[in-house]
Each structure stands twice: as C-alpha cells, then as structure tokens.
Amino acid sequence: MRLVDSHCHLDDPKFDQDREQVIERARAAGVERMMAIGTGNGPPDLEVAVRQADRYPFMYATIGVHPHDASKAAPETFLRLRDLAPHPKVLAVGEIGLDYHYDFSPREVQRDVFAQQLEIAAEAGLPVVIHTREAWDDTLAILRQNWHSGGIMHCFTGDEEQARQALDLGFHLSFGGVLTFPKAEAVRQAARITPDDRLLVETDCPYLAPVPHRGKRNEPAFVVESVKRLAEVRGRAPEDLAELTTGNFEQLCLRGKPGNS
Ligand SMILES: [Zn+2]
Secondary structure, eight states, X not given: OOEEEEEEOTTSGGGTTTHHHHHHHHHHTTEEEEEEOTTTTOTTOOOHHHHHHHHOTXXXXXXXXXXXXXXXXXXXXXXXXXXXXXXXXXXXXXXXXXXXXXXXXXHHHHHHHHHHHHHHHHHHTOOEEEEEESXXXXXXXXXXXXXXXXXXXXXXXXXHHHHHHHHHTTEEEEEOGGGGSTTOHHHHHHHHHSOGGGEEEOOOBTSSOOTTSTTSOOOGGGHHHHHHHHHHHHXXXXXXXXXXXXXXXXXXXXXXXXXOO
C-alpha cells in the first residue's frame, strides 16, 4: 500500500526518545510521504517542520501560526512566513484557523492572524491547512471572504452538512483517528458522501490515535487504520483508498513542485 500522512507533528517532545524509529516504522508500513506541520510552539520559531523536511527526501513541511498562538504573532512573523513560503519543501500554510474551545488567544486576534495568513498563502500560491474547533461559522465566513482556492480541512470531525459546506468551498476533507471511534457515526457519514477526489487521510500524531491504538501515542504508521476504516465506510478495498488518498495529496500539494509531476 502506498500511503501519505498529510498531518503529523513530529517535532513533538513525545517523539524525542525514538523519532528515527517512528519514521522508519512509517516507511516500513508504506507511508511514502509525510507532511510535518510547522506550528510547533508558535512564533518566533516558524521552522520546526522545515527542519524536519530538510533532513529526509520523503518529508514535507507546512508553515503557519496555530490559532492557539495567534497572540504571539508580530509583524515580523508575517514577514518571516513570506520568506519561508517559497522553500521547495513547503507545501502549505497551516495549520491555521480558529479555536474557540480553548480560546488561548483572543478571538479577534485569532480571526486577524487567520486572515493575514490566508493572504500569505494566496500570494505564494499554496493551499491552506485549516484547524477549526467550535468556530465553524466564523471559519466559513472568513474563508468565504478571504479565500477562493481550497485546501485541507484537517482532522475533519464535522457532520454531513458541514462536509458539504467545506466541499462547496473547494476543500479536501482529511480524516484521522476520529473516523475509527465507535461514536463517530456522523463523521463516517461525512466520509461516505465526500467525492473520491476530495478525500485525504492523516494521523495528527502524536494526538488522536485510531482504534486499535486509541489512548496511546499516535504515529504516522497508524494512518493505515484511517485508510481501512474509510475503505469499509465506502465499500471499497483498502488498497483503492490508499491509492486514491495518496494521489489526491500529490495532486493538491505536490503539483508543480520540483521533482514531482
Ligand atoms: Zn495538528
């Protein structure tokens, strides 16, 4: 199986003891590419994922300020993001968006930092990776106003109606461990109605490990569990879903990048 983990936090301290083995296990499990998310602990360090990507040919990066860290963003943060955007391994701006569950940064600041990063992504011609929690309506409103070219709804946990709204805006829906949770029938329904060419998978590791690893540290090799569940939900073979989601990632994120068709 050819797999992609479209969302991993390999800089997390939970991987400090065995990061190399984790990456090797992923490769052995068929994970051809991994997209490391560059939000880390927030500004001023905006390069946590670029550093990972520079070390391995199969590793890619995003850059961005997480809504949790929005209040750490300063004018030089946005200048630095603009500098980093053309890096050949940077495939997207993210994860950016709104988080009204934790409210670690004031909501007006979150909205402003989100909008500014959409502008940077648009200038750079990069897709965006969206994080949204208990802020669906505001997220959609900002996207409708500031964004016209799709991207990834990361760790999609919405229902069918929300899936349709995101799809209408041109987004891909990325399904992670939550898809495998017993109570997540609404999420599985969203996965059922998503067109073939808009499906992606991810782990969001080290968080949200899928069944049968639930409660443990998540890692990129476990992305296969989301693929299997997606296959079951859609009545297809896991190999088909692996191929499909890998192809979708390449199409969305690697088009026009050096060394890729
Ligand atoms: Zn994440």
